[in-house]
Amino acid sequence: MSAVRLWWSLARHTHAETRLPTVLAVTAFGVTTWAVLTVAGGVQAFQARAEVPGADPTYPFLSWVAVALLVVPTATLGAAAARLTIARRDERLSRLRLAGATSAQTTLVALLDAGAQALSGAVAGVALALATLPAAAQLRFQGRTFDVAELRLGVVPVLATVAAVLAVALLSCLVSLRRVVVTPLGVAQRVPQKGLSWVRVLPVLALGAGFVAAFNASSVLFGLGAAVGVLVLVGLLAGAFALFNLVGPLFVSLLGRVLAARARSVETLLAARRMAEDPKSVWRSVGGISLVTFVAGCLSVVPGLTQGEDAADRLAVDIGTGAAVTLVISAVLAAVSTGVTQASRVLDSRSRYRMLHLAGTDLGVLHSARARETWIPLVVTMGGAAALSLLVVSPVLGLLQAAPVGVLWFLGCAVVGAVLVLLAARASRPLVASCASR
Incomplete structure (x- = not known):
């Protein structure tokens, strides 16, 4: 054939x-x-x-x-x-x-x-x-x-x-x-697949050095022209974003190993083993929302940039509109990524769920382990995204004091994103039951 x-x-x-x-x-x-x-x-x-x-x-x-x-x-x-x-x-x-x-x-x-x-x-x-x-x-x-x-x-x-x-x-x-x-x-x-290497951390150090150098030479860069300054800014933002996505699975793996060593319940042990064995899959289920948190953190200074301007100033108004559109598109991408990844992870792990269920593991334990497998890395990676975004906007961090509404933008996106991930995980529970019973 x-x-x-x-x-x-x-x-x-x-x-x-x-x-x-x-x-x-x-x-x-x-x-x-x-x-x-x-x-x-x-x-x-x-x-x-x-x-x-x-x-x-x-x-x-x-x-x-x-x-x-x-x-x-x-x-x-x-x-x-x-x-x-x-x-x-x-x-x-x-x-x-x-x-x-x-x-x-x-x-x-x-x-x-x-x-x-x-x-x-x-x-x-x-x-x-x-x-x-x-x-x-x-x-x-x-x-x-x-x-x-x-x-x-x-x-x-x-x-x-x-x-x-x-x-x-x-x-x-x-x-x-x-x-x-x-x-x-x-x-x-x-x-088992090959583990992750700490070599993934090296580009982060390089980006940090580049960020410090660009900040110290900002007057020189913008003196060469607005285009050069903006291109450097775009490169730093894209680089920080990409590196956070690169390092995310490594920290999920480390978190899983730490939890496995300190687990005091079956649910936590199952969740920790899953995080340590397949950190890339776990990261994909929470990484989209963590990246949206990073975008929201970077854009939290936008209200401060327009603070004090005339309300009729077109550029000030348009910057706010553009920031809102960027957040909406990021949220749509993260929502789809979260939903399909949560469901696909269940399907990819169906043999594991079936064997655990046949061995006597109750469905409630499987659901609880999967919930911990989601919300624990979610909290940690969102915290990392928030810290990284603050590092990126640190040169203009004072703008948050001028317009605290940017903080509300950030908190609102973080809360909505976390709820979205948890709802996506819960929506896949019937699929877990179906895979475990077959």
């Missing part, structure tokens, strides 16, 4: 447990595509307005600051979408390899599977972006709303976005296939 026919046969003969991860992956790819196209449309509109003689050149720079704050959560959601069904795909393809399928056949089946999901999600994301254009055009910047044509991207950027989403999915699939092609028996037997 050819690889294409094999993939089509597997796609047709799937049950509900297999279809759910596919739906979640398509949803995540769709929201990722929508976010990219929406943000790119805004940058395009501000760039076009800046080309008009006498226009304010500040707006394109500010739009790129928003891009810097959104690029990591967008990329995180896209990568999470690509990884949603890897565990299920590894198990199924390893069985095909053990049954006699060649490496080429399993590779092609996996690529067709990942490509179909990514392409479906990307097309849905393009449709969603077009549908939301009229609503986005109602946003008021520079004293007027947008024309839909200003925000609508051309065919080439849209196709490039779809191609990028597809490339992320296929690349992630190829990386995951290395274990299946080389050691299918090891995948089938659930051989």
